[in-house]
Amino acid sequence: MAPDEKRSLGRRRDKQPAPSPVAADSSEDELERSWLQQLVGYHLRMAHLALYRDFAAAVADYDLTQKQLAALELIATNPGASQVDIAQALSMDRATMMSMVKRLLSRGLIERRASKIDRRRHEIRLSPEGVSTLERVHGIIDHHEDSFLAVLSGEERAQLITLLRRLYERRSA
């Protein structure tokens, strides 16, 4: 077999936050992480990472990142929006948006043309290929979400979304 086999996202057993200093042994694969456990940021990062890996595997054939998908989706539902419109909606800065736009353009997923009313702006929209790609990806993502979220009930899922939204929306009003 290949010496370097990765993709082993599943070797974690359930564990109680039992305080047991593991010391310099570490033959067990469970480490003590007491303080971290109470940080929402820690769990948020771990959960996002896990979900993102699942996401990436699901859309591997299309080579899309979460961010790119979000951008494409926003562009699809808001044809003619400018780069900053999309960037703001996704909380990313112009520079980061720029590199993504270039990438998406070079892959032929989006098109761009100068706005007639404001010549500073470039209106972005999906290319025909972008449209069909997005269409196919929708089904894949829906399935990925369903399977990844299977451990939660519909109600819990909705609750999770509500809690997450409260964390990043607001801070404005």
Place this chain on the structure above:
Amino acid sequence: MAPDEKRSLGRRRDKQPAPSPVAADSSEDELERSWLQQLVGYHLRMAHLALYRDFAAAVADYDLTQKQLAALELIATNPGASQVDIAQALSMDRATMMSMVKRLLSRGLIERRASKIDRRRHEIRLSPEGVSTLERVHGIIDHHEDSFLAVLSGEERAQLITLLRRLYERRSA
């Protein structure tokens, strides 16, 4: 300011009769994002990004990332653990861990020495400077978490953590 003619906001899509409770608050410069709104992945990413920015600002003086802090914390509570031990606990691969270890070493936050029982391993532990740094950072992070999570009650916070953990723990073999 920006009288900018909002490009068509609520353009209807063919699919999805839209019973979605989504556009409840979309007012002025809001872009339509119907489909995205139902994806946990989307909200997870947005929430994590928002929290991470707050985190980064909070520890700006110490120049630490979430991941680095988690690693340091794990090293602190599990002195003598090897690189892979830490890597596995944080779901990162050896190569990524390697670059982080090098960074942390060059900053003098951790120390390393060969294991006597298994000469392939290098035991990692905090340096005195790492200890004092971590000590000071703890307070800062606690405060950052408290203020960022202020929009949630204690119970909601606990619930959020529970839900997140269920998303990434399990998946055991």
Place this chain on the structure above:
DNA sequence: ATCAAATAGTATGCAAGACATACGATTTTA
């Protein structure tokens, strides 16, 4: 006991995202 497989650390290289800074073209507004 021996040889093959697994493990730990290491080195490279690449893609992406995030952020900072700066500049030109084009509005907006004061």
Place this chain on the structure above:
DNA sequence: TAAAATCGTATGTCTTGCATACTATTTGAT
């Protein structure tokens, strides 16, 4: 009309994530 704000753009840096591959060491199966 001049100053300020916007938008797109270009650079460059840092961190993470991941693939590959190589060495040294330990383990395990025969």
